[in-house]
Amino acid sequence: MTVTLVPPPAPLPARTAPASSRPLDVLGVPGQINLDHAASAPCARAAADAVAELLPWYASVHRGAGALSRRCTLAYERARQTVGDFFGARPGDHVIFTRNTTDALNLLARALPTGTTVVTFAGEHHANLLPWPRGSVRLPVPAGPGEAVRALDAALTELRRDAPPGAGGPSRPAGPPVLVAVTGASNVTGERWPVAELAAVARRHAARIAVDAAQLAPHAPVDVAALGVDYLAVSGHKLYAPFGAGVLLGRGDWLDAAPPYLAGGGATSHVGDATHEVRWAAGPARHEAGTPNLLGAVALAAVCAALAEADRDELHAREQALLARLRQGLAALPHVVELRTFGPAAPRVGIVSFVVAGRDSGEVAAELAARHDVGVRDGLFCAHPLARRLLAEAAARSGRADLPPTALRASLGLGSTARDVDRLLAALAELG
Known part of the structure; x- marks a missing residue:
């Protein structure tokens, strides 16, 4: 990925907010335990500092010659470069700033070539x-x-069965485009999906693959080149940068050939006097009409930079220890049943969904908040088909007929502690 930056403006004045020596510390309210990172993560100090530093300079992006505008344009395009580098963008990839993962995947859906077949799994978030x-x-x-990989291979084989050989030979069949769309980690169970293996299957069948990394990116490194995926969608508000920015990253050909996601200023290279006399821009600008979310982009880039400097192995090990503590504690409570799609030992990020037998999940969540200052999520988690299936399977597996129709979800992240986990477990034990 190549980004051309404008010449730098005059030197910045003294910082308006000192850079934190602990950029991955998260902001929070004393006494409140936040175990709902999977919905929206707290703000990282790196994001807050980046926004505070830029605010005095806030001005238009790509639209002015003054020092303020030039500074903001530089910050915006540097943010694009930083985010692209963090996720392993390749030459020819576009990094398009969106509102969130849902927005990014809707943009990609609008950009698909005519006749594209999309293959996905019923376990996806509604956004996918x-x-x-x-x-x-x-x-x-x-x-x-393993079953996911085999099922995708069988489905793509069936789709391509009658397609004639393409210019690349029998191993590269022609026919309508195919896109595989899959999550990197389930927002219901935290279980990680075999993205690299699914991408290899997609390539073998000349299909492309898009990954919803909203839940994976906050917990593990994600590199599109190393994974072999074509498109990646990410939300800033789940990646400790809650300032309204997300990203669609991926191959530029479909994006450049598609109509703009939004029609308006910034997406054009020329607008004539006649109706519909428009030449649309190429590259990310084509799909970023209107004044961009500068602060959101800069905040997200700041967190990406901080994570790039961090010891990701140490962060992973710490989270996995907390996750094991949480799951073992839940398993020891006879009235609590965990939801899962794969086997109990499947790799997962710090997300656990469960039910309390005989208790309405919404009432339990409200009681945890009111009596114990513990915040969790309740419901079907914008993944209704999957959550309903897992609830039915949990009832069958546990042999209990008194499980509620919705679930609870506890999700860990930066700032989570053993004390937080123990407070939740103690509160759930009181419900027994």
Whole structure:
């Protein structure tokens, strides 16, 4: 990925907010335990500092010659470069700033070539179920990562069975485009999906693959080149940068050939006097009409830079220890049943969904908040088909007929502690 930067403006004045020596510390309210990172993560100090530093300079982006505007344009394009580098963008990839993962996947859905078939699984978040065109293929929820790979291979084989050989030979069949859309980590169970293996299957069948990394990116490194994926969607508000920015990153050809996601200023290279006499821009600008979310982009880039400097292995080990503590504690409570798609030992990020037998999940969540200052999520987590299936399976597995129709979810992240986990477990024990 190549980004051309404008010449730097005059030197910055003294910083308006000192840079934190602990950029991955998160902001919070004393006494409140936040175990709802999977919905929206707290703000990292790096993001808050970056926004505070830029605010006095805030001005237009790509639209002015003054020092303020030039500074903001530089900050915006540097943010694009930083985010692209963090996620392993390749030459020819576009980094398009969006509002969130849902927005990014809807943008990609609008950019698909005519006739594209999208293949996804029924275990996806609604953001990766609902935007795709009619005729898309929805595969059943697999029992394990290996089954997911085999099911995708079978589905793509069937789709390509009657397609004539392409210019690249029999191994590169022609026919309508195919896009595989899959999550990197489940927002319901935290279980990690075999993205690299699914990408290899997609490539073998000349299909492209898009990954919803909203839940994976906050917990583990994600590199599109190393994984072999074509598109990546990410939310800043789940990545400790809650300033309204997300990203669609991926191959530029479909994006440059598609109509603009929004029609308006910034997306054009020329507008004539006649109706519809418009030449649309190429590159990210084509899909970023209007005044961009400068502060959101800069905040997200600041967190990406901080994570790039951090010891990700140490962060992973710490989270996995907390996750094991949480799951073991839940398993020891006879009235609590964990939800899962794969086997109990499947790799996962710091997300656990569960039910309390005989208790309404909404009432439990409200009681945890009111009596114990513990915040968790309740409901079906914008993944209704998957959550309903897992609730039914949990009832069958546990042999209990008194499980509620919705679930609770506890999710860990930066700032989570053993004390937080223990407070939740103690509160749930009182409900027994």
